[in-house]
């Protein structure tokens with residue numbers, strides 16, 4: 001199994017893309033959900049945050065008041081660093097736990113493939129995607145090859161159990177960089193700025209100025225796209241984005257990067273079984 005970090009910008013389409021991966025049967029971990037989970041009352045990070053920042057960061061029900069905490073660390077690098085040193089190890093631990101659960105669970109990806117057939121029967125020929133760094137022409141070639149790739153996705157023999165890769169949805173993957181080293185692949189859900197602005201204004205009912213301020217507060221999406229190994233260009237029609245997701249899923253499924261960990265675990269288990277066998281033979285009296 002290997003990890004795939006997925007990120008993007010505000011309203012660039014991350015949640016929409018994640019939904020497609022889920023429909024394809026992929027394992028997805030939302031790191032934002034984990035970050036909220038580990039600071040709940042009763043967890044070590046909650047206690048340490050209260051020790052470090054005082055009870056004024058608490059709501060009446062004992063939950064962390066994220067707004068107050070956010071204001072406290074705003075423009076305060078030392079305090080932000082302190083908060084990160086409290087939360088990041090807990091987030092990492094939880095993330096690894098969730099990943100391990102997926103490692104143990106069987107794959108649903110061979111059984112649930114509702115999206116790909118729908119895409120294949122779509123009568124519309126896919127428009128050319130104008131991606132970054134000349135990706136547009138390559139993307140359209142790949143889109144043309146979708147049919148053969150789909151066959152590989154859906155008809156691959158059930159030669160393995162467990163997920164080959166897990167997607168981690170990490171909004172600040174490139175900003176904090178903390179989790180980058182664990183990712184075998186990085187994916188950015190990109191869309192051009194005008195489209196991002198229009199979608200953000202529409203979705204959040206914002207005026208242009210407020211929407212622009214929110215976009216400006218983030219690392220530019222173009223920079224994130226340059227740092228990523230894969231870019232899903234969501235500037236165009238949704239059907240085009242869905243096809244890109246199917247292609248990327250097929251590429252990741254074909255990758256052999258899942259093998260080292262699986263072989264390592266299998267070798268470890270075999271070694272353990274051998275050891276137990278030898279111990280039993282030595283300790284039990286022979287008949």
Ligand SMILES: Nc1ncnc2c1ncn2[C@@H]1O[C@H](COP(=O)(O)OP(=O)(O)OP(=O)(O)O)[C@@H](O)[C@H]1O
Nearest residue numbers: 009010011012013014015016199203234236237238
């Ligand atoms: N290709 C598309 N065509 C039209 N609308 C789209 C497309 N992709 C996404 N949208 C719309 O744009 C909005 C933003 O998408 P989405 O919520 O998936 O983005 P996000 O990156 O998860 O946003 P955030 O991080 O701000 O929560 C939504 O209203 C969604 O329906």
